Amino acid sequence: MGRAFVYVILGGGVAAGYAALEFARRGGYSRGELCIISEEAVAPYERPALSKGYLLPEGPARLPGFHTCVGANDELLTTKWYKENGIELVLGTKVMAADIRRKTLLTATGETISYKNLIIATGARALKLEEFGISGSDASNICYLRNLDDADKLVKVMRSCSGGNAVVIGGGYIGMECAAALVTNKIKATMVFPENHCMAHLFTPKIAEYYENYYISKGVTFIKGTVLTSFEKDSTGKVTSVILKDGKHLPADMVVVGIGIRANTSLFEDQLLMDQGGIKVNGQMLTSDGSVYAVGDVAAFPIKLFDGVIRRLEHVDSARRTARHAVAAILEPSKPRDIDYLPFFYSRVFTLSWQFYGNNIGEVVHFGDFTTSNSPRFGAYWVDKSLIRGAFLEGGSREEYEAISNVVRRKVKVANIAELEKQGLMFAIQE
Numbered sequence: 001m002g003r004a005f006v007y008v009i010l011g012g013g014v015a016a017g018y019a020a021l022e023f024a025r026r027g028g029y030s031r032g033e034l035c036i037i038s039e040e041a042v043a044p045y046e047r048p049a050l051s052k053g054y055l056l057p058e059g060p061a062r063l064p065g066f067h068t069c070v071g072a073n074d075e076l077l078t079t080k081w082y083k084e085n086g087i088e089l090v091l092g093t094k095v096m097a098a099d100i101r102r103k104t105l106l107t108a109t110g111e112t113i114s115y116k117n118l119i120i121a122t123g124a125r126a127l128k129l130e131e132f133g134i135s136g137s138d139a140s141n142i143c144y145l146r147n148l149d150d151a152d153k154l155v156k157v158m159r160s161c162s163g164g165n166a167v168v169i170g171g172g173y174i175g176m177e178c179a180a181a182l183v184t185n186k187i188k189a190t191m192v193f194p195e196n197h198c199m200a201h202l203f204t205p206k207i208a209e210y211y212e213n214y215y216i217s218k219g220v221t222f223i224k225g226t227v228l229t230s231f232e233k234d235s236t237g238k239v240t241s242v243i244l245k246d247g248k249h250l251p252a253d254m255v256v257v258g259i260g261i262r263a264n265t266s267l268f269e270d271q272l273l274m275d276q277g278g279i280k281v282n283g284q285m286l287t288s289d290g291s292v293y294a295v296g297d298v299a300a301f302p303i304k305l306f307d308g309v310i311r312r313l314e315h316v317d318s319a320r321r322t323a324r325h326a327v328a329a330i331l332e333p334s335k336p337r338d339i340d341y342l343p344f345f346y347s348r349v350f351t352l353s354w355q356f357y358g359n360n361i362g363e364v365v366h367f368g369d370f371t372t373s374n375s376p377r378f379g380a381y382w383v384d385k386s387l388i389r390g391a392f393l394e395g396g397s398r399e400e401y402e403a404i405s406n407v408v409r410r411k412v413k414v415a416n417i418a419e420l421e422k423q424g425l426m427f428a429i430q431e
């Protein structure tokens, strides 16, 4: 049993949706030549919604409202859109094996699907506590968050413990966004993580302090510099408390775990070159095989702005842009163009909203007012070898975010650090 396509997109997440949009805009394929194979049961959607709008207590976001590519003010790619555009959706179908030499994929249903060009968009999976030697994370009130099923479980568990206690494990993106959602849903949240402050890979201690104080004012408790070691459970197997390394017991009606991800590379590890925990690609998102591309969280690609350093980014803007770039490279092989990507991360919690561009290397120069909780506007530049390499801004307008992204993209020279500090945001606006 088998089917043959010219183009196969493996994975049905954010990158897959944007790749489909780019194919449809450019044309260059006929009905029945292009398919998306996804383990998920629904057409690609904007994953960021799962830790934001999806968790709102009132008027939460639900499909089809947040299918790709609504997040970038593009079209809404519903199942009907794929049909109309002649793109086959092979949903609820896990690919179990790939044979790069034969150009075939084997699905869990035993079907062999062949391709001429493959775009790998398999994204990532949430790391499990078991991978850190802690067992029992399959309990009915322990939640991870990567896909729609996880989000549905989280919503169900949240609804069952209104007024109760949640323990959030991890101080990264999932931990921060879920803790905000929990207190908004009237659940007391305690965040536990090993670092000295939240978002340790990106935030400076001063930036982190602002968000932590804001969270504390909303009722969140922080327990930093430690990890959990085990759970206490009742006779039904539900977690009742989380036990920390120092022996402390935290009462818990539910637990949310966000301790990082691993890229889904396993189908290809012995067939394609790997780097940074992902699949290594060149500036056209082409892997070490001439007919296979990789995009999104799974792809490790050269960042021109960082002098060609290979990075694997785990953010939605990168998924969208790398996907579109790969499709352009496939459909216009005569015009090879290397991706020139400016790394961009953002988050929205409570009424706060920040953006970051570039690389957080070098000396940090903070600016703005870090004291107000009412419409705050503050940020930081990262200056390396007298050049702006990264910029962060909380509470900016569209023009202000564009201004900070411009100074990073142009690596604007900084003649005087004290002057930069004095000018703050105006430095970017005036450039």
Ligand code: FAD
Pocket: 010, 011, 012, 013, 014, 015, 016, 037, 038, 039, 040, 046, 047, 048, 049, 050, 051, 093, 094, 095, 096, 121, 122, 123, 124, 145, 146, 147, 264, 295, 296, 297, 298, 313, 314, 315, 316, 317, 319, 344, 345, 346, 347, 348
């Ligand atoms: P994914 O969107 O993860 O899609 C991968 C797809 O591949 C899935 O459909 C999966 O089922 C499928 N798949 C994997 N293996 C197989 C297989 N063997 N067979 C068939 N199908 C397979 N980033 C931001 O920049 N801002 C945000 O605010 C933000 N919020 C987020 C909130 C949450 C809850 C999560 C989980 C992530 C968030 N991210 C955010 C990160 C962003 O969503 C990811 O970077 C993005 O989804 C990556 O897109 P992708 O297509 O590479 O992978």
Ligand code: NDP
Pocket: 051, 132, 169, 170, 171, 172, 173, 174, 175, 177, 192, 193, 194, 195, 199, 200, 201, 227, 228, 257, 258, 259, 260, 261, 314, 315, 316, 345, 346, 347, 348
């Ligand atoms: P992150 O990598 O952001 O954060 C993981 C956090 O968990 C880190 O603070 C990490 O510490 C900590 N940690 C690791 N191991 C343990 C442990 N055993 N016990 C307690 N804490 C631990 O990953 P997330 O899980 O938060 O996010 C998953 C993915 O989703 C990421 O790719 C992220 O980019 C994406 N996402 C992005 C959002 C956005 O961009 N706004 C929003 C939501 C998700 P350490 O650093 O020391 O390992």
